[in-house]
Amino acid sequence: MAHKFINKVEAGETINDIYLVKDPILRSTTRGDLYIAMFLCDRSGQINGRMWQATEIIYKSIPKPGFVHIQGRSELYQNNLQVIVNKITQIDSSKVNIDDFLPKTKKNVEKMFEEVKQIISQIKNPQLKAIVDSFLNDEERMEKFISSPGGMKLHHSCIGGLLEHVHNMLCVANAILPMYPNVQPDLVLAGIFLHDMGKTEELSYDLSFSYTNQGQLLGHIVQSVLMINDKISLLKSGGTDFDQQIIDSLEHIIVSHHGQYEYGSPKLPAMTEAFMVCFIDDLDAKINMVESAIAEEDGDENWTAWKNALQTRLYKKRLE
Ligand SMILES: [Fe+2]
Ligand SMILES: [Fe+2]
Numbered sequence: 001m002a003h004k005f006i007n008k009v010e011a012g013e014t015i016n017d018i019y020l021v022k023d024p025i026l027r028s029t030t031r032g033d034l035y036i037a038m039f040l041c042d043r044s045g046q047i048n049g050r051m052w053q054a055t056e057i058i059y060k061s062i063p064k065p066g067f068v069h070i071q072g073r074s075e076l077y078q079n080n081l082q083v084i085v086n087k088i089t090q091i092d093s094s095k096v097n098i099d100d101f102l103p104k105t106k107k108n109v110e111k112m113f114e115e116v117k118q119i120i121s122q123i124k125n126p127q128l129k130a131i132v133d134s135f136l137n138d139e140e141r142m143e144k145f146i147s148s149p150g151g152m153k154l155h156h157s158c159i160g161g162l163l164e165h166v167h168n169m170l171c172v173a174n175a176i177l178p179m180y181p182n183v184q185p186d187l188v189l190a191g192i193f194l195h196d197m198g199k200t201e202e203l204s205y206d207l208s209f210s211y212t213n214q215g216q217l218l219g220h221i222v223q224s225v226l227m228i229n230d231k232i233s234l235l236k237s238g239g240t241d242f243d244q245q246i247i248d249s250l251e252h253i254i255v256s257h258h259g260q261y262e263y264g265s266p267k268l269p270a271m272t273e274a275f276m277v278c279f280i281d282d283l284d285a286k287i288n289m290v291e292s293a294i295a296e297e298d299g300d301e302n303w304t305a306w307k308n309a310l311q312t313r314l315y316k317k318r319l320e
Pocket of ligand 1: 195196220257258
């Protein structure tokens with residue numbers, strides 16, 4: 001049976017399906033009866049769930065978080081949809097179609113990764129090449145690189161989203177670099193490939209997208225620089241010599257790529273290559289944000305709702 005997506009649930013429907021349950025809480029009503037409040041989620045969104053006449057045994061049987069089979073009914077409560085849960089049963093994740101729960105890039109992952117490798121193979125500087133190759137040869141890191149989301153919420157928040165973002169950026173750089181002959185392509189290409197590498201550790205995506213403890217504490221900019229330094233140390237101990245200026249320039253591109261202090265960059269771009277990476281990053285993130293925001297709102301309205309991250313409503317109407 002096809003999965004009933006949360007964003008398609010309407011009031012008054014019978015619910016009999018698998019959902020990801022998050023943050024269940026056991027509470028008591030003013031009369032002293034126990035009930036469980038929870039969120040039911042899938043890749044399309046989340047909805048409040050309520051189980052009245054609950055018991056501690058039922059509460060303890062609910063994974064926190066995890067997959068559950070829900071039997072119940074949807075209803076409108078104070079103008080918000082919620083699901084009244086009559087029965088909740090834990091489901092083993094092996095029995096679940098994970099694609100219903102985590103959005104995945106619509107593009108071909110293998111093809112994008114091949115093109116990424118092909119574009120960065122143009123890097124000629126031997127030290128930058130050694131750094132980039134040490135990442136490419138790190139199978140575990142590359143596994144994560146091709147499956148990580150590009151972000152939690154704002155842009156490319158899907159499995160393979162990081163690869164899609166880096167692939168887009170490398171293609172844009174490849175197209176515009178010939179217009180700027182003084183910009184050093186090796187730095188731009190290596191900088192793009194590595195700029196968000198920290199996201200492979202910043203975000204976790206087992207049941208849903210969330211920050212890891214290290215990601216929450218350090219953030220992907222710092223994590224990317226630490227990863228690059230680890231690789232350089234390994235290469236140095238293997239006998240490769242490094243020019244500090246090359247390391248500083250590459251790491252400057254990484255730390256400045258958010259472009260503003262309030263967006264988490266400790267330094268503002270101070271090299272043409274850093275400006276280029278920062279602008280291409282912003283271009284790709286914004287286009288993705290706009291396209292996903294428009295795609296999320298179906299219907300005939302010409303305008304989307306207000307989008308906080310973009311500080312505007314978006315005009316959806318296309319030319320005939
Ligand atoms: Fe970033
Ligand atoms: Fe980025």
